[in-house]
Amino acid sequence: MTQANVTGGSREILALITTDEKRVKNGKATMFVCKDEEEQKKILQEVAFALNADVVRLSNGTYMVVKA
Amino acid sequence: MRETYISAETMALIVIAIIAGTLARFFTLREDYRQYPSYPNGYLIHLLTGFVAAALGAVAVPALTTKNYVAVTFLSLAIQQFRDIRRIEAQSLEALEKTEFTKRGEAYIDGIAKTFEARNYFSLTVALFTGTGFYIAGFWMASFFMRGMIGILLGGIAFFAIKHFSKGKNIGDIATVEAGKVRIENDQLFVDDVFVSNLVGSEMAQNLLREEGIAVVIRPRSPYYRIALDNYGQRQAIVFEAARALGIKRYSFTRKEFQEGRIVIALVPIIPDIQRMIDVVKKTPLLENVNKIQALMKTQRKRGSCP
Numbered sequence: 001m002t003q004a005n006v007t008g009g010s011r012e013i014l015a016l017i018t019t020d021e022k023r024v025k026n027g028k029a030t031m032f033v034c035k036d037e038e039e040q041k042k043i044l045q046e047v048a049f050a051l052n053a054d055v056v057r058l059s060n061g062t063y064m065v066v067k068a
Numbered sequence: 069m070r071e072t073y074i075s076a077e078t079m080a081l082i083v084i085a086i087i088a089g090t091l092a093r094f095f096t097l098r099e100d101y102r103q104y105p106s107y108p109n110g111y112l113i114h115l116l117t118g119f120v121a122a123a124l125g126a127v128a129v130p131a132l133t134t135k136n137y138v139a140v141t142f143l144s145l146a147i148q149q150f151r152d153i154r155r156i157e158a159q160s161l162e163a164l165e166k167t168e169f170t171k172r173g174e175a176y177i178d179g180i181a182k183t184f185e186a187r188n189y190f191s192l193t194v195a196l197f198t199g200t201g202f203y204i205a206g207f208w209m210a211s212f213f214m215r216g217m218i219g220i221l222l223g224g225i226a227f228f229a230i231k232h233f234s235k236g237k238n239i240g241d242i243a244t245v246e247a248g249k250v251r252i253e254n255d256q257l258f259v260d261d262v263f264v265s266n267l268v269g270s271e272m273a274q275n276l277l278r279e280e281g282i283a284v285v286i287r288p289r290s291p292y293y294r295i296a297l298d299n300y301g302q303r304q305a306i307v308f309e310a311a312r313a314l315g316i317k318r319y320s321f322t323r324k325e326f327q328e329g330r331i332v333i334a335l336v337p338i339i340p341d342i343q344r345m346i347d348v349v350k351k352t353p354l355l356e357n358v359n360k361i362q363a364l365m366k367t368q369r370k371r372g373s374c375p
Binding site: 041044045046048054055057059063064066 | 254255266267269270271272273307
């Protein structure tokens with residue numbers, strides 16, 4: 001999980017978890033479309049655990065799972 | 069006395085010098101407990117290499133006095149051996165990096181390895197001085213005991229001189245360290261008013277940090293010291309020391325604030341003891357490779373602030 005990343009190297013987006021189907025566009029990261037926020041939070045935690053990754057909440061409500 | 073046997077005088081010189089040199093290593097070994105040598109076997113290894121270093125220093129004196137000048141070249145062999153010690157220390161610490169939750173970082177490892185090399189020169193130099201003292205005192209007095217005393221005195225002076233010279237500073241000398249308040253705002257982690265990270269999007273992470281997160285704010289005493297504190301390796305070393313003292317349950321963050329040059333370190337510890345964290349951060353050594361700045365070299369150490 002998150003370690004102090006002092007050298008400031010950049011990270012990689014692993015997955016995006018959203019409730020809005022219209023936001024799904026092509027890209028490298030895997031998209032998860034959920035029906036509501038509750039499901040979104042659940043899926044998010046599961047994906048983050050599985051990938052051993054960190055989570056960023058974007059201001060539009062989409063969650064971004066990034067490489068630790 | 070037959071030529072093939074070593075004379076009692078030479079024997080006494082070598083033995084006293086070796087003992088003095090090994091003791092020098094022993095005294096310095098006790099001090100760096102915070103850094104690395106692991107207890108039973110690490111100690112043994114370094115005491116023995118200190119003994120070898122002392123032996124080389126001790127034998128150099130009789131070699132010179134019997135006009136065996138070429139024998140001094142084995143001192144270069146000693147240097148080679150000590151450089152190996154530095155290399156091996158660095159290698160073994162680098163290999164351990166993968167097993168630690170928080171990394172020491174290359175800069176810190178380099179500093180530790182360098183210290184180990186330097187400590188062997190302690191042994192060598194102290195043995196050399198003790199032997200020389202013993203030999204020179206022989207011109208005025210016959211008692212081995214008195215000569216030994218003078219040798220040890222000279223060795224002791226050398227020991228304290230080098231020790232004073234090689235002594236490093238630590239974070240507490242150049243900066244103040246205070247507890248900071250951890251808070252979560254808009255899914256982002258703040259300590260006091262400093263933004264630290266937005267990698268805390270999940271509710272679990274936020275709750276963990278809100279309930280158990282602790283943080284310190286390091287504030288440099290002068291703008292000059294910002295240069296040292298901004299160094300990546302230095303910050304990594306601070307995080308490592310804090311993490312090792314408290315244990316890490318999950319997260320560790322560090323962030324530099326640009327206005328005043330404050331450094332923030334936040335983590336979720338296993339032992340939630342903020343005072344201990346402040347102490348450990350203060351005692352983190354200032355790495356040698358960030359220590360070259362002129363203003364830093366002139367800084368007075370505070371008495372008793374570091375072992």
